Amino acid sequence: MTPPDFLIVGAGIYGITTALELHEQGHSVAILNPDQIPHPLAASTDVSKVVRMEYGSDVEYMAMVDEAIDGWHAWNDQFNDTLYHEVGVILAVRQPMDSGANTWEWESYQNLQKRGHKPERLYPEALADRYPVFDHHNYVDGFYNPRAGFAESGRVVATLTDHARQLGIAVHEGQTAEELVQEDGKVIAVKTREGETFAAGHVIICAGAHTPYLVSDLQPFMRVTGHPVFHINPGNPQAFTPPNFAVFTADVSKSGWYGFPLHPREKIIKIANHGPGLQLHPEHDERVVTDVDEARFRAFLAETFPSLRHDPIVYTRRCLYIDTLDGHFWIDQHPEIGNLTIGSGGSGHGFKMGPVLGRLIATAAEGGSQRWSERFRWRHLSEDTTLEEEARFVESD
Numbered sequence: 179m180t181p182p183d184f185l186i187v188g189a190g191i192y193g194i195t196t197a198l199e200l201h202e203q204g205h206s207v208a209i210l211n212p213d214q215i216p217h218p219l220a221a222s223t224d225v226s227k228v229v230r231m232e233y234g235s236d237v238e239y240m241a242m243v244d245e246a247i248d249g250w251h252a253w254n255d256q257f258n259d260t261l262y263h264e265v266g267v268i269l270a271v272r273q274p275m276d277s278g279a280n281t282w283e284w285e286s287y288q289n290l291q292k293r294g295h296k297p298e299r300l301y302p303e304a305l306a307d308r309y310p311v312f313d314h315h316n317y318v319d320g321f322y323n324p325r326a327g328f329a330e331s332g333r334v335v336a337t338l339t340d341h342a343r344q345l346g347i348a349v350h351e352g353q354t355a356e357e358l359v360q361e362d363g364k365v366i367a368v369k370t371r372e373g374e375t376f377a378a379g380h381v382i383i384c385a386g387a388h389t390p391y392l393v394s395d396l397q398p399f400m401r402v403t404g405h406p407v408f409h410i411n412p413g414n415p416q417a418f419t420p421p422n423f424a425v426f427t428a429d430v431s432k433s434g435w436y437g438f439p440l441h442p443r444e445k446i447i448k449i450a451n452h453g454p455g456l457q458l459h460p461e462h463d464e465r466v467v468t469d470v471d472e473a474r475f476r477a478f479l480a481e482t483f484p485s486l487r488h489d490p491i492v493y494t495r496r497c498l499y500i501d502t503l504d505g506h507f508w509i510d511q512h513p514e515i516g517n518l519t520i521g522s523g524g525s526g527h528g529f530k531m532g533p534v535l536g537r538l539i540a541t542a543a544e545g546g547s548q549r550w551s552e553r554f555r556w557r558h559l560s561e562d563t564t565l566e567e568e569a570r571f572v573e574s575d
Contacts, residue, residue, distance in 0.1 A: 182206040182348065184543060185378030187355040187368060187392065189215045190222035191331075191529050192521045193384035194338045195536025196543070197347050203540065207347045210368065210376060212354035216335040219465065221386050221498055224407065225444050227331040227529035228425055228436065230267045231295075232286035232323065234568035239527075240289055242534055242550060247325060249533020253334075257341070261334050265420040265439055267326035268300070268309060269427050270317040275299075280319075282431045282568040287321050297323040311417050311483050317428070328425050328438055331529055350376070355385065355392060364516035382519045382543050387460040387498040389508075389522040396508070399559045400523065401501050403455035404463075406471040409446040409493035414485055418447055427569070428482050434571035435478050446492060449475070452526055453571040460498055467494035499526040505565035509542050509554040519543040523554070527567060 184200050186193045189211035197207045216223045229250060233239040250262035273279040275287060290297045298304075299321050306314035308322075343349050353374060358381065359367035367377040383389055390396040412418055423439040430436050434453030441448065451474075458465070472491070479487040500522055502508055508523035521539035528535065534550075541548050565572055 180206075181377035181379060182208040183379045184208075184382060185210065185368060185376055185380070186382045186384055188384035188386060188388075189335070189339060189349065190217070190220050190384065190386055191335060191532045192386070192524070192535055192539060193382070194335060194342060195532055196382060196384060196521055196539040197342050197536075198338065198345070199536035199540040200543070201342070201345055201347055203544070208350065208376065208378065209342070209347065210350045210353040210355055210370065212352065214351055215339045215349070216332045219498075221500075221524065222335045222529060223332050224448070224495065224497065225330060225332060225409075225441055225446075226328045226438050226448055228267070228438070229262060229329055229530040230323070230326040230425065231290065232267065232269060232283075232326075232569070234282040234285040235289070236568065237289055238550065238553065240286075240293065243530055244293065246531050246533045250329060253533065257337055259337065261337060262327060262329045263420075263442070264325070264327040266322055266324040266424040267426065268320060268322050268424050270300070270305065270309075270312055270320040270429070272316055272318065272429050274319045275321070280429070280431075283320065285568075290323060295323065295325060297321045309423060311423065311485060313482055313484055316481050322424065326425060329529065329532070330443070334532065355388075358392060358518070360515065363514075365518045380517045380519065380543055382521055382539065384521040384539065386522065386524070387500045389500055389520065391460075393512070393518070393520060395512070396520070396522075399503055399557075400508070401457055401503070402460055403499045403501050404458050404465055404496035405451055405453065405455040405499060405526065406467045406475065407448065407450040407495045407497050408467070408475055408491050409444070409448050410486060411445075411490050411492050412440065412447050412486060413489050415440050415445065417485065428478070430569050431571055433478065435482070447486070450497065451571075452569065454573055455499060456496075465496040465498065467496055499524065501525045501565070503559040503561075503563040503565070505567040505570060507538075507554040508556070509538050509551070510556040511542060511545070513556050520556075525565070525567065526570065
């Protein structure tokens, strides 16, 4: 059998969108994934992921998500299914946005306006009247942006994978990449834990948290962190159902907390923490939410959504991030190993970019460049490098 032009390791949002883009460019493509798709432990799994343009002073990321949202609408139309729900996003803060205490929210608000969007400022009375579930004594300002929402993440990956199969892309489930086979300085195949060897003209690693373990050169520049996720069964679901509620952040750059309205299928509210997380190994360490995590979550609910503070938690998981030290994507060909491209480094904010990720990674694998490529090139980072995403809560020493 003739090896495919491109073999992709990992069928999450990075891998499956890359496969579709390369197929569209006329290449033969195969993709490997451990277990089923979506993998039950993959970052792309779960019921929802935020889609928001708010990136503080980072206008390039804002532009990327603005374009991605067009892509989310296009997927809804293409598959005749609401995979993306444009319910808007609420950015709520504990101090006035323009006081100097909430730079991420304030700069996001201003940059949205500069791009021609119309976010709605939520002064204290408006926030309390429009979204009474917030504790209006603790949250006094913010804004609502209607061009935002959430994607049903697991269903998105499953839908795109089914589409890939229909196009003739070879999808190999239950194949765990374990070794990159090299010859004359190039990668020519991937060996799997299950004993198979898959040859290819070019290999693309989109393996999420497993990426630095397959490409050891990346280990100094990446770390795997786990973040608590809670699903709660609300006693008053109507109060959290759009348009009464939306995706939200709650002083996120200082607390890490963000979440979703009532899920239309699962009938739960998902809330998670975009903070430092726990550094762990994707296979050797347990991915459990601890009693300390739950206590912090209950304290957050009491201060933010008092009506939820005693409602039952029906599910928890510790979602893995593959953090680059600077918090930016890593999308480039390997500088020394031929026929090898990396598409990784989501750092907890990658899924929203789904409709533009495949093009970025495919372009890099083909040896090309586009307007966002330079920022995500192979680079050398030191232990002194800090995360640059302004929404990410990082505890001070």
